[in-house]
Amino acid sequence: MENSVRIKVGLASCGIAAGGLDVLEKVEAFLKEHDVKAQLEHTGCIGMCYAEVLMEIEDDEFGSTMYGYLNAVDIEDILTAHLIEKKPLTEHIVVSDKFGGKEKEILDYQTRIVLRNCGVINPESIDEYIERGGYEALQKVIKDMSPVDVIDEIKESGLRGRGGAGFPTGLKWQFAYNNYADKKYVICNADEGDPGAFMDRSVLEGDPHEVLEGMLIAAYAIGSDTGFIYCRAEYPLAVKRLRIAIEKAKEKGFIGKNILGSDFDFDLTVYEGAGAFVCGEETALMKSIEGKRGMPTLRPPYPAESGLWGKPTNINNVETYSNVAWIIRNGAKKYADFGTEKSKGTKVFALTGKIKNGGLVEVPMGMTLRDVIYKVGGGIIDNRKFKAVQLGGPSGGCIPESLLDTPVDYDSLTKTGAIMGSGGMVVMDDTTCMVDMARFFLNFTQDESCGKCTFCRIGTKRMLEILNRITQGKGEKGDIEKLEDLSKKIIKGSLCGLGQTAPNPVLTTIKYFRDEYEAHINDKTCPAGACKDLVKYEILEDKCIGCGACKRACLVDAISGEKKEVHTINQDICIKCGACMTACKFDAVIKS
Amino acid sequence: MVESDFDKIDVVLREFEGRKGALIPILQNTQAQLGFLSKEALEYISEKTKIPVSEIYGVATFYTQFRLHPIGKNIIRICHGTACHVANAPKISEALYEELKVEPGGTTKDLKFTVEEVACLGCCSLAPVIMVNDKAYGRLTPDKIKDILAQY
Numbered sequence: 128m129e130n131s132v133r134i135k136v137g138l139a140s141c142g143i144a145a146g147g148l149d150v151l152e153k154v155e156a157f158l159k160e161h162d163v164k165a166q167l168e169h170t171g172c173i174g175m176c177y178a179e180v181l182m183e184i185e186d187d188e189f190g191s192t193m194y195g196y197l198n199a200v201d202i203e204d205i206l207t208a209h210l211i212e213k214k215p216l217t218e219h220i221v222v223s224d225k226f227g228g229k230e231k232e233i234l235d236y237q238t239r240i241v242l243r244n245c246g247v248i249n250p251e252s253i254d255e256y257i258e259r260g261g262y263e264a265l266q267k268v269i270k271d272m273s274p275v276d277v278i279d280e281i282k283e284s285g286l287r288g289r290g291g292a293g294f295p296t297g298l299k300w301q302f303a304y305n306n307y308a309d310k311k312y313v314i315c316n317a318d319e320g321d322p323g324a325f326m327d328r329s330v331l332e333g334d335p336h337e338v339l340e341g342m343l344i345a346a347y348a349i350g351s352d353t354g355f356i357y358c359r360a361e362y363p364l365a366v367k368r369l370r371i372a373i374e375k376a377k378e379k380g381f382i383g384k385n386i387l388g389s390d391f392d393f394d395l396t397v398y399e400g401a402g403a404f405v406c407g408e409e410t411a412l413m414k415s416i417e418g419k420r421g422m423p424t425l426r427p428p429y430p431a432e433s434g435l436w437g438k439p440t441n442i443n444n445v446e447t448y449s450n451v452a453w454i455i456r457n458g459a460k461k462y463a464d465f466g467t468e469k470s471k472g473t474k475v476f477a478l479t480g481k482i483k484n485g486g487l488v489e490v491p492m493g494m495t496l497r498d499v500i501y502k503v504g505g506g507i508i509d510n511r512k513f514k515a516v517q518l519g520g521p522s523g524g525c526i527p528e529s530l531l532d533t534p535v536d537y538d539s540l541t542k543t544g545a546i547m548g549s550g551g552m553v554v555m556d557d558t559t560c561m562v563d564m565a566r567f568f569l570n571f572t573q574d575e576s577c578g579k580c581t582f583c584r585i586g587t588k589r590m591l592e593i594l595n596r597i598t599q600g601k602g603e604k605g606d607i608e609k610l611e612d613l614s615k616k617i618i619k620g621s622l623c624g625l626g627q628t629a630p631n632p633v634l635t636t637i638k639y640f641r642d643e644y645e646a647h648i649n650d651k652t653c654p655a656g657a658c659k660d661l662v663k664y665e666i667l668e669d670k671c672i673g674c675g676a677c678k679r680a681c682l683v684d685a686i687s688g689e690k691k692e693v694h695t696i697n698q699d700i701c702i703k704c705g706a707c708m709t710a711c712k713f714d715a716v717i718k719s
Numbered sequence: 720m721v722e723s724d725f726d727k728i729d730v731v732l733r734e735f736e737g738r739k740g741a742l743i744p745i746l747q748n749t750q751a752q753l754g755f756l757s758k759e760a761l762e763y764i765s766e767k768t769k770i771p772v773s774e775i776y777g778v779a780t781f782y783t784q785f786r787l788h789p790i791g792k793n794i795i796r797i798c799h800g801t802a803c804h805v806a807n808a809p810k811i812s813e814a815l816y817e818e819l820k821v822e823p824g825g826t827t828k829d830l831k832f833t834v835e836e837v838a839c840l841g842c843c844s845l846a847p848v849i850m851v852n853d854k855a856y857g858r859l860t861p862d863k864i865k866d867i868l869a870q871y
């Protein structure tokens with residue numbers, strides 16, 4: 128066989144943002160100019176987003192070689208060395224069969240079920256998905272399994288919903304199956320509301336067929352012929368890839384009438400959200416598909432009984448569906464080998480914040496937070512001190528260092544006051560202020576409250592006002608108690624999960640970082656040096672050489688001083704952006 | 720609105736004719752065509768679809784994606800997701816607002832830029848991130864803002 132070379136460039140949203148398209152263009156030009164035969168492909172997120180732009184070369188000589196931290200300007204040299212001189216430039220390699228690579232360990236700690244194709248296949252090619260076992264599970268289900276068999280298999284696997292609450296998926300399907308109706312719906316929740324999380328986006332962009340196959344199997348199991356994918360408005364690339372995937376699946380006869388010769392019909396539509404966090408809540412989401420304002424409604428009735436247009440509906444998260452085909456193909460038992468007693472399988476996390484190897488990771492349930500952060504994530508940027516890790520976004524909480532050995536499973540995480548959530552994991556160091564974090568999340572939920580319940584609408588606003596005051600140095604004795612009291616009332620008086628969980632970020636930070644609240648309130652200081660109103664930028668007379676760099680960096684002209692003379696900051700004008708501190712090469716600007 | 724704008728809305732309406740619950744996609748597509756949803760456009764949609772104007776306004780104001788005012792030539796979206804917040808996004812916004820002399824959500828006097836704050840653009844590992852039209856700029860510091868704006 129002829130020497131075959133495949134070159135893959137990571138073109139998920141963040142690959143593109145990091146300059147992936149420029150790299151792709153350079154590779155194309157190179158291949159043309161040097162008349163090298165190679166298959167050039169796009170792939171999705173491989174998970175090493177911190178090392179973007181990423182390019183993988185697969186060939187006979189070296190197997191798979193992944194290059195990282197690329198710039199369009201590096202491409203010429205790397206390709207010449209690899210393809211022509213056959214002497215790869217190892218300093219650009221991040222993971223490789225032959226050369227190890229500095230990042231190999233990170234992948235070794237992971238278990239890839241949901242992400243097994245992400246960054247490996249071209250998401251726009253259904254053939255590559257099929258090559259890797261895709262749609263085998265669908266065939267198996269249609270040929271050899273009854274709906275009840277499928278439901279039993281999913282139940283046995285122990286799969287729980289990955290959208291946040293962790294409800295057992297098999298049981299949910301069972302409920303929808305049990306309700307007889309002339310019409311049933313299957314919905315995929317791809318609203319991914321947690322700000323700062325991108326697991327679902329990466330899966331949709333990197334392996335859309337995996338989601339479709341899971342939905343098809345769910346539809347077969349509950350007896351539905353119509354599905355919707357409700358995708359977040361900010362994910363245009365995911366929407367595009369899903370639409371392509373649906374078209375291709377239709378051509379192959381996996382979606383449509385009489386699928387694979389059976390009497391199972393299924394039609395699937397992608398529906399774009401319109402930017403409302405509350406629409407991630409299942410009842411609001413269905414209202415939105417119906418074309419109405421996305422306001423949650425009281426449950427029961429649950430969607431399995433009366434969902435979209437009043438019909439029985441099964442709604443699951445993207446990642447939940449992404450586990451299904453693997454379970455059917457490999458068996459529930461094998462799936463249940465991963466994880467803990469009550470949390471089976473793996474969980475995908477978007478690891479971000481002050482972490483060295485930020486990106487997308489998939490780990491077996493039960494791994495400790497410490498291992499996720501230090502082994503998989505490589506630890507804290509600049510080796511600073513770890514302070515907290517936030518899970519579950521606006522519904523979740525901050526977990527302190529003392530609880531880092533908590534295993535990642537639904538029940539252990541809930542015990543800390545945080546939640547598993549959908550997979551956002553934001554790492555914070557000693558420069559992050561915990562009161563400010565609480566304020567940040569409350570600002571978000573307050574803004575996103577649909578306004579239906581008084582406590583959620585007004586209560587979050589009151590809490591935000593208090594937190595704003597505290598971070599501005601105007602906190603008063605009794606504020607902490609007021610926050611706790613309001614929290615209780617909001618949890619009790621809210622109809623949907625948004626309100627019921629909104630106080631969590633505040634409660635967990637009070638629980639674990641009460642001293643920081645007290646420092647703001649009693650001493651009017653921010654220990655992390657993050658709260659703008661409590662810090663001041665100043666220029667040290669003895670260090671300033673009058674180079675003027677800070678003056679040029681300052682957008683509001685707050686800095687004055689003649690060349691070669693000591694500069695000063697006018698505190699009345701300064702907006703505390705810190706640009707001067709970054710600009711000064713002589714450590715003359717300090718924050719106090 | 721000019722004649723051709725009505726034609727554009729007609730095309731959108733035809734595409735969704737007879738589909739259940741199509742109001743949101745109709746508004747999305749109209750906005751994509753016209754840049755924003757004017758009073759006239761909403762009234763026209765109401766007339767054609769027989770959905771009461773009040774209901775259309777209710778939906779258009781509920782979802783943050785819909786704009787009821789004209790926008791600038793370039794849209795700047797500043798990420799205020801968690802990862803970007805932790806990476807100092809507020810300083811980026813302040814620098815931007817200061818430089819453009821606008822308020823959050825506002826449009827510059829010369830109609831060149833509209834600035835919106837959004838929650839997570841999905842490139843958290845490059846935080847803090849802003850997006851100008853379709854191009855994302857990551858790993859920002861306040862001092863880079865001037866240079867970026869100068870490109871537009």
Ligand SMILES: Cc1cc2nc3c(=O)[nH]c(=O)nc-3n(C[C@H](O)[C@H](O)[C@H](O)COP(=O)(O)O)c2cc1C
Binds near residue numbers: 288405406410549
């Ligand atoms: C305010 C709010 C926002 C939510 N956002 C999402 C979301 O973005 N994605 C998601 O899958 N589930 C979200 N959920 C959970 C859904 O209501 C629902 O439980 C989930 O889609 C069920 O799927 P699962 O069983 O597969 O987890 C949200 C819930 C609430 C209360």
Ligand code: SF4
Binds near residue numbers: 405580625626
């Ligand atoms: S809890 Fe908040 S978001 Fe949920 S229905 Fe009530 S007001 Fe709306």
Ligand code: SF4
Binds near residue numbers: 675676678694711
């Ligand atoms: S950049 Fe530093 S050394 Fe230069 S003028 Fe400013 S404070 Fe002084």
Ligand code: SF4
Binds near residue numbers: 682684686707
């Ligand atoms: S902190 Fe920002 S606004 Fe204040 S002096 Fe420095 S550069 Fe200017």
Ligand code: FES
Binds near residue numbers: 171172174177487
């Ligand atoms: S988006 Fe590129 S590796 Fe994650």
Ligand code: FES
Binds near residue numbers: 799800839
């Ligand atoms: S938090 Fe800013 S891109 Fe995700």
